Amino acid sequence: MDKFVIKGGNRLEGKVRVSGAKNATLPIMAASLLSEEEVHLDGLPDVTDVSTMASLLEELGVRVSRQGNSMKLKVVSQENSHARYDLVRKMRASVCVLGPLLAKRGFARVAMPGGCAIGPRPIDIHLKGLKALGAKIHLESGDIVATANRLKGTEIFLGGPFGSTVTGTANVMMAATLAEGKTVIESAACEPEIQDLANFLNKMGAKISGVGSPRIIIEGVEHLSGATHRIIPDRIEAGTFMVAAAITNGEVEIPNVRLDHMMAVVDKLRQIGITVEKCNDGAIVAGSGKISATNVITRPYPGFPTDLQAQLMALLCLADGNSIITEKIYPDRFLHISELMRMGAKIHKEGPTAIVTGVKRLVGAPVMASDLRASAALVLAGLAAEGTTIINRVYHIDRGYEHIEKKLAELGAEIRRIDDE
Numbered sequence: 034m035d036k037f038v039i040k041g042g043n044r045l046e047g048k049v050r051v052s053g054a055k056n057a058t059l060p061i062m063a064a065s066l067l068s069e070e071e072v073h074l075d076g077l078p079d080v081t082d083v084s085t086m087a088s089l090l091e092e093l094g095v096r097v098s099r100q101g102n103s104m105k106l107k108v109v110s111q112e113n114s115h116a117r118y119d120l121v122r123k124m125r126a127s128v129c130v131l132g133p134l135l136a137k138r139g140f141a142r143v144a145m146p147g148g149c150a151i152g153p154r155p156i157d158i159h160l161k162g163l164k165a166l167g168a169k170i171h172l173e174s175g176d177i178v179a180t181a182n183r184l185k186g187t188e189i190f191l192g193g194p195f196g197s198t199v200t201g202t203a204n205v206m207m208a209a210t211l212a213e214g215k216t217v218i219e220s221a222a223c224e225p226e227i228q229d230l231a232n233f234l235n236k237m238g239a240k241i242s243g244v245g246s247p248r249i250i251i252e253g254v255e256h257l258s259g260a261t262h263r264i265i266p267d268r269i270e271a272g273t274f275m276v277a278a279a280i281t282n283g284e285v286e287i288p289n290v291r292l293d294h295m296m297a298v299v300d301k302l303r304q305i306g307i308t309v310e311k312c313n314d315g316a317i318v319a320g321s322g323k324i325s326a327t328n329v330i331t332r333p334y335p336g337f338p339t340d341l342q343a344q345l346m347a348l349l350c351l352a353d354g355n356s357i358i359t360e361k362i363y364p365d366r367f368l369h370i371s372e373l374m375r376m377g378a379k380i381h382k383e384g385p386t387a388i389v390t391g392v393k394r395l396v397g398a399p400v401m402a403s404d405l406r407a408s409a410a411l412v413l414a415g416l417a418a419e420g421t422t423i424i425n426r427v428y429h430i431d432r433g434y435e436h437i438e439k440k441l442a443e444l445g446a447e448i449r450r451i452d453d454e
């Protein structure tokens with residue numbers, strides 16, 4: 034198992050490009066199941082979740098060929114429609130094959146995802162949406178078994194106790210593209226990754242409108258064709274580099290960041306004293322030597338994303354005064370707190386809320402990565418800490434960040450990957 038060794042204290046400076054968005058790539062790859070024609074994707078991130086999705090699609094009869102950041106996918110067999118627990122267990126986004134398999138093949142068997150480090154993650158709303166389209170669904174030996182003749186368009190409310198569902202919207206929207214008649218999804222997720230998926234499906238011949246709003250309308254079509262598409266830049270990776278610039282009091286240009294996808298994040302960073310300036314098609318982010326405390330609540334898009342909560346917390350550990358962070362999407366997504374405290378942070382957790390009392394400095398320590406974004410927060414803390422931080426289990430980070438240690442080293446960080454073996 035690999036580790037990162039970080040010697041903190043270097044000011045980050047320079048330019049870094051963000052990779053394609055992981056959370057757009059995964060459902061878009063799954064959408065290749067909806068057509069018999071070849072799909073070309075560009076700008077894919079080189080992360081292990083993308084490789085896991087490629088392996089899953091291969092098992093489901095898709096021929097996948099990858100060259101650098103591009104990929105071609107083509108269905109060559111429709112015989113196996115079983116997404117096994119082995120792969121679903123590794124990556125919950127595997128559930129995104131459910132809607133496409135059902136719509137195209139009339140049958141899907143997908144292992145029910147279990148819990149994960151960020152808390153319970155049910156998929157009841159996905160199933161409710163697919164049932165509304167006419168699917169018959171039951172559970173068999175831990176697998177969801179779904180069958181349907183042609184799905185039928187209808188009106189579906191997809192809101193849940195924590196707002197909309199991102200992959201639930203993806204699943205139902207993909208299934209509805211091939212349904213008979215019109216589907217209206219109310220309380221749909223508005224995330225840029227859902228917009229990117231809809232844009233891709235429209236290139237395949239789907240008729241989807243209203244994307245980016247909570248009301249998505251899909252006119253079903255008989256079949257979908259191949260398409261070529263470039264994935265949008267990853268707003269969460271961009272936010273992570275913004276915090277890296279801020280926490281090291283550095284100055285970093287991100288030439289391909291989509292600031293329009295990150296208004297809540299930019300607003301919050303500016304509010305606490307970080308400079309974020311538009312520059313050509315990207316942005317320059319700079320620390321000012323002082324971080325003000327703030328309050329933040331994570332919410333579905335366009336609110337502040339839960340996927341940047343841990344990274345912002347790392348930054349607020351060094352703010353002047355007390356900050357309050359409330360997690361409204363995953364109330365248990367706080368495994369990074371105890372690790373940050375090993376580095377000298379002062380954080381008090383009270384239910385879904387963390388009160389962060391700013392300290393003058395963090396100190397390096399051996400810490401444990403627990404999930405993707407928590408690990409990113411520990412890397413950020415390590416960049417600012419005095420001394421050496423060793424982050425164990427970085428395979429979590431490799432799931433969603435493309436060569437983060439190389440990108441950070443190019444900006445001047447002292448970070449090395451070492452193989453424990």
Ligand code: EPU
Pocket residue numbers: 056057059125126153154155156157158159160193194195196197198199200201226339340362363405406433
């Ligand atoms: N929920 C339900 N029932 C459902 C589905 C969701 O109650 O059927 C709840 C969840 O438990 C959660 C909330 O609704 O409290 C939102 O969950 P959502 O379904 O939107 O999450 P997801 O689609 O499983 C995606 C991202 C996550 C990101 C969340 C929230 C992908 C592949 N994953 O997950 O990304 O945190 O949306 O924005 O798109 C990450 O990249 O690190 C990551 C975890």
